[in-house]
Amino acid sequence: MSANLALILALIVPLVGTVVIALLGRWPNIREAATMITAISLFACVIRVLIGYTSGEAIGIEVVTLYEGLSISFNTEPLSILFAMIASGLWIVTSVYAVGYMRGAGEKNQTRFFTCFALSIFAAMGVAFSANLLTLFIFYEVLTLATFPLVTHKGDDKAKAGGRTYLGILMSTSILFLLPAIIWVYALTGTLDFAQGGILAGTIGPAASTVLLALFLFGVAKAAVMPVHSWLPAAMVAPTPVSALLHAVAVVKAGVFTLIKVVIYIFGTEFLIDVPLESIAVYIAGFTIVAASSIALMQTNIKRLLAYSTISQLSYIVMATMALAPFSEVGAAMHIAAHAFGKITLFFAAGAIYVAAKKTEVGQLNGIGRRMPITMAAFAIGALSMIGVPPTAGFVSKWFIIAGAYQLENYFVLAVMVVVTALNAAYFLPIIFNAFFKPEDQAPAKPHGEAPWTMVAALATTAALTLLFFLFNEPVLELEYSIVGGKS
Amino acid sequence: MLAHLPILQVILPFLAAPICLILRKPKLAWLFALIVSAAALAVSGLLLQQVYAGGVISYELGGWAPPWGIEYRIDLLNAYVLLVVSSLATIVLLGAHTSVQKEIEAHKQTWFYSLYLLCFAGLLGIVATGDAFNVFVFLEISSLSTYALIALGRDRRALWAAYQYLIMGTIGATFILIGIGFLYMMTGTLNMNDLAMRIDAVESTTTVLAAFGFIVVGTSLKLALFPLHLWLPNAYTYAPSMVTAFIAATATKVAVYVLIRFLFTIFGESYSFGRHPLAEILIPLAIIGLLSASTVSISQPLIKRMLAYSSVAQIGYIVLGIGMGSALGLTASLLHVFNHAMMKGGLFLALAAVTYRMGGSEIGHMRGLARTMPLTFWAFVLGGLSLIGVPLTVGFVSKWYLILAAIELGWWPIVIVVLVGSLLAVLYVGRVVETGWFGEPEKPGRNEAPPSLLIPLWILIAANFYFGIDTRLTIGVAENAAAWLMGGGSGL
Numbered sequence: 001m002s003a004n005l006a007l008i009l010a011l012i013v014p015l016v017g018t019v020v021i022a023l024l025g026r027w028p029n030i031r032e033a034a035t036m037i038t039a040i041s042l043f044a045c046v047i048r049v050l051i052g053y054t055s056g057e058a059i060g061i062e063v064v065t066l067y068e069g070l071s072i073s074f075n076t077e078p079l080s081i082l083f084a085m086i087a088s089g090l091w092i093v094t095s096v097y098a099v100g101y102m103r104g105a106g107e108k109n110q111t112r113f114f115t116c117f118a119l120s121i122f123a124a125m126g127v128a129f130s131a132n133l134l135t136l137f138i139f140y141e142v143l144t145l146a147t148f149p150l151v152t153h154k155g156d157d158k159a160k161a162g163g164r165t166y167l168g169i170l171m172s173t174s175i176l177f178l179l180p181a182i183i184w185v186y187a188l189t190g191t192l193d194f195a196q197g198g199i200l201a202g203t204i205g206p207a208a209s210t211v212l213l214a215l216f217l218f219g220v221a222k223a224a225v226m227p228v229h230s231w232l233p234a235a236m237v238a239p240t241p242v243s244a245l246l247h248a249v250a251v252v253k254a255g256v257f258t259l260i261k262v263v264i265y266i267f268g269t270e271f272l273i274d275v276p277l278e279s280i281a282v283y284i285a286g287f288t289i290v291a292a293s294s295i296a297l298m299q300t301n302i303k304r305l306l307a308y309s310t311i312s313q314l315s316y317i318v319m320a321t322m323a324l325a326p327f328s329e330v331g332a333a334m335h336i337a338a339h340a341f342g343k344i345t346l347f348f349a350a351g352a353i354y355v356a357a358k359k360t361e362v363g364q365l366n367g368i369g370r371r372m373p374i375t376m377a378a379f380a381i382g383a384l385s386m387i388g389v390p391p392t393a394g395f396v397s398k399w400f401i402i403a404g405a406y407q408l409e410n411y412f413v414l415a416v417m418v419v420v421t422a423l424n425a426a427y428f429l430p431i432i433f434n435a436f437f438k439p440e441d442q443a444p445a446k447p448h449g450e451a452p453w454t455m456v457a458a459l460a461t462t463a464a465l466t467l468l469f470f471l472f473n474e475p476v477l478e479l480e481y482s483i484v485g486g487k488s
Numbered sequence: 489m490l491a492h493l494p495i496l497q498v499i500l501p502f503l504a505a506p507i508c509l510i511l512r513k514p515k516l517a518w519l520f521a522l523i524v525s526a527a528a529l530a531v532s533g534l535l536l537q538q539v540y541a542g543g544v545i546s547y548e549l550g551g552w553a554p555p556w557g558i559e560y561r562i563d564l565l566n567a568y569v570l571l572v573v574s575s576l577a578t579i580v581l582l583g584a585h586t587s588v589q590k591e592i593e594a595h596k597q598t599w600f601y602s603l604y605l606l607c608f609a610g611l612l613g614i615v616a617t618g619d620a621f622n623v624f625v626f627l628e629i630s631s632l633s634t635y636a637l638i639a640l641g642r643d644r645r646a647l648w649a650a651y652q653y654l655i656m657g658t659i660g661a662t663f664i665l666i667g668i669g670f671l672y673m674m675t676g677t678l679n680m681n682d683l684a685m686r687i688d689a690v691e692s693t694t695t696v697l698a699a700f701g702f703i704v705v706g707t708s709l710k711l712a713l714f715p716l717h718l719w720l721p722n723a724y725t726y727a728p729s730m731v732t733a734f735i736a737a738t739a740t741k742v743a744v745y746v747l748i749r750f751l752f753t754i755f756g757e758s759y760s761f762g763r764h765p766l767a768e769i770l771i772p773l774a775i776i777g778l779l780s781a782s783t784v785s786i787s788q789p790l791i792k793r794m795l796a797y798s799s800v801a802q803i804g805y806i807v808l809g810i811g812m813g814s815a816l817g818l819t820a821s822l823l824h825v826f827n828h829a830m831m832k833g834g835l836f837l838a839l840a841a842v843t844y845r846m847g848g849s850e851i852g853h854m855r856g857l858a859r860t861m862p863l864t865f866w867a868f869v870l871g872g873l874s875l876i877g878v879p880l881t882v883g884f885v886s887k888w889y890l891i892l893a894a895i896e897l898g899w900w901p902i903v904i905v906v907l908v909g910s911l912l913a914v915l916y917v918g919r920v921v922e923t924g925w926f927g928e929p930e931k932p933g934r935n936e937a938p939p940s941l942l943i944p945l946w947i948l949i950a951a952n953f954y955f956g957i958d959t960r961l962t963i964g965v966a967e968n969a970a971a972w973l974m975g976g977g978s979g980l
Contacts, residue, residue: 138879176907187895
């Protein structure tokens with residue numbers, strides 16, 4: 001199989017999977033097997049693309065020309081490989097987890113759930129492998145629409161309200177800001193292809209490019225920079241597997257991924273450095289980091305706390321990207337991976353607690369570590385990664401983000417990183433402490449142990465990944481250095 | 489035979505209309521009308537092909553040479569509009585039998601097909617002819633049959649809606665006639681080409697200015713430009729479902745064609761936009777219409793009426809493109825003429841299916857549609873996405889070009905207006921979709937529309953996506969036609 005074919009298959013496999021899963025609704029076990037087979041073959045395809053890319057095979061396909069100079073086409077580069085690897089790899093784990101969760105929690109409409117899930121992954125692959133902004137935009141919108149039935153899965157009034165906020169913010173920002181930004185770029189340059197070094201240099205003045213940057217920053221609401229972040233807490237009404245893979249990994253990473261792509265391949269970092277007000281983007285992201293962490297500190301619901309933590313962590317990536325130092329760009333890419341492993345573990349743990357103990361609030365977690373030791377140990381690892389303590393993944397990316405801050409002597413970035421580490425510690429450590437060392441407030445009506453084994457296996461795996469990424473990040477690092485033109 | 493295609497295009501449905509009445513049996517009349525409109529569709533396909541191959545076709549009616557005789561003149565622009573009108577008319581007719589059986593009284597059903605063909609012939613005539621007076625004649629033919637078609641609605645308010653449209657439509661047609669009369673007075677000719685040449689010599693006269701004014705206002709009435717749109721919501725709401733689908737997809741589009749033909753071919757771009765503040769008049773009206781009609785449609789309890797207001801808003805987009813007075817703007821307008829026909833045709837057919845099963849198209853009838861009529865529901869969702877302008881749909885193509893045209897001119901406020909317009913579309917489409925998805929149906933269990941309604945519906949929905957991806961035909965034609973109208977290009 002050539003790498004090009006693998007790229008095509010990476011898009012076709014989840015799409016075919018979607019259809020097959022939808023048709024197998026009557027036989028849940030075969031349906032879940034279909035999900036697993038789809039996820040595993042997708043991951044294999046992505047690996048084949050990666051091998052092809054590192055060995056220098058030419059990879060790129062054009063599906064159809066839409067209008068003059070614009071086509072739906074796909075190719076790959078280090079960032080897209082990374083994003084695709086994470087989304088498809090974690091999909092396997094999440095599928096195992098989701099089977100346990102959906103059955104354990106007795107959710108309805110499971111066929112619709114697994115169908116939309118596969119469709120969302122298809123959209124995420126499309127975003128990852130887009131060769132131009134238009135293709136990316138198309139799949140970005142598909143991702144919004146495909147996740148809507150997942151967010152509103154429960155179908156009650158709360159889900160409906162959450163769904164409205166979700167769709168309302170994501171759609172309106174993409175229509176009002178992102179679309180005009182894209183058309184503007186096209187009007188200026190006549191192309192939308194991602195190119196090393198950017199395509200905008202010399203076509204747009206400094207003032208206008210500030211406006212354009214702002215349109216992108218707020219148009220890509222999936223990156224959840226304040227004030228366009230509120231869809232993410234709203235999306236927490238979804239079943240936990242959705243929050244875990246989509247709203248901690250695939251959807252939100254599609255957002256920051258888009259922003260990094262725009263900064264590196266549309267603007268070009270060298271061009272952006274000369275844009276006078278560019279640093280405002282750094283301040284906005286920095287503000288989001290601190291503000292979202294402060295809000296997280298006040299949350300009582302576990303999933304909402306994790307959502308605000310995600311908003312904060314996403315802005316690490318945005319801030320690092322906008323800081324424009326070579327190390328920061330690498331740090332941003334690394335944090336896509338690091339945050340994914342840690343946050344999915346945290347959500348998995350929250351879901352396991354919900355299924356096993358029906359608990360959703362932070363205050364109910366006293367002493368739960370003794371009943372669910374594996375779950376809470378995994379939670380602790382995920383939390384340490386959020387804080388950025390070695391030996392976890394979060395430390396690696398934080399290292400590079402801070403190194404980048406020194407590279408450009410950007411002390412604002414440095415200060416933000418220090419403050420937010422303290423904030424993260426302030427809201428995660430008490431949870432861990434209470435879970436393990438405080439006695440239970442009252443014994444549960446029905447004594448419980450760990451959640452179903454599939455869920456425990458999944459969260460143990462991602463916790464292990466969080467630790468392993470600390471030790472074995474060299475290949476990823478090597479790969480990502482090339483987005484800034486190699487180690488220098 | 490091939491040489492006579494231009495007249496065949498019009499005469500075929502025209503002669504077939506009375507034959508429908510002789511056939512008496514509704515089903516027979518339907519089959520016959522369907523065959524005739526399919527033939528008309530084939531003719532327009534051939535015409536477009538001929539224009540592509542050999543350039544402008546000039547057909548002398550009865551062998552009388554223009555400008556004395558009546559000339560049918562087919563260039564890229566009207567070949568394209570002919571194709572739009574005849575394909576939409578044929579697809580809608582495909583599902584007409586089922587819906588008409590339920591919505592129109594038995595003894596009036598053959599009348600429906602007869603009037604339908606007559607209206608169809610009128611619309612084709614307006615587009616095909618190269619003679620200004622002929623435009624008026626065919627306009628009256630199509631309008632009179634439309635009034636009757638609307639009045640076929642079972643709801644008694646249909647009569648009132650038809651009457652309202654009759655008054656407004658007649659005023660519009662009269663204005664157009666007065667305008668044409670003035671032009672004839674000044675130039676002594678009715679042939680459009682001839683008019684275009686002779687008008688230069690007299691263009692500074694007040695009479696030509698008056699003609700210009702009358703024609704612009706008259707056509708604006710027919711195409712329902714804000715604030716002359718008042719007839720449209722009632723007419724669309726109370727007409728039988730199939731009539732709404734047909735006229736929404738074709739009639740206003742033809743009126744847009746007439747406006748473009750007069751502004752660009754006869755008066756010329758430099759007269760229309762250079763001498764007069766036409767852009768300054770059209771653009772504010774288009775914007776107000778677009779925003780106000782979109783806003784009003786959000787709160788409509790009757791979904792048919794909601795889509796009617798949405799049509800007024802979409803006309804705003806089309807006029808906006810015309811008002812820009814640039815080739816790119818005109819391209820966007822021409823694209824949207826076709827694209828809007830597809831989306832609105834599809835959406836109104838979806839409502840026809842809902843009406844067929846649920847007995848109406850109020851928001852309450854949409855409750856739980858995702859479970860009771862999933863195929864109809866998903867068709868509505870996809871058509872709605874096209875209306876919003878989601879990528880891969882035709883709506884996105886139109887929007888893309890319209891925004892590109894506005895950016896080219898540096899008109900940033902217009903960009904914002906267009907975007908806010910699609911945001912409002914999210915709201916009004918979203919409301920229906922939400923009701924269909926979350927609502928509890930009155931009667932649970934599947935109650936899907938029959939295939940005869942689903943097939944034409946899904947043809948149009950598929951077209952929304954096909955032409956959203958493969959844009960060679962639509963963009964190719966629109967770009968060339970626009971370049972030619974602006975005085976460059978070859979018309980091919």
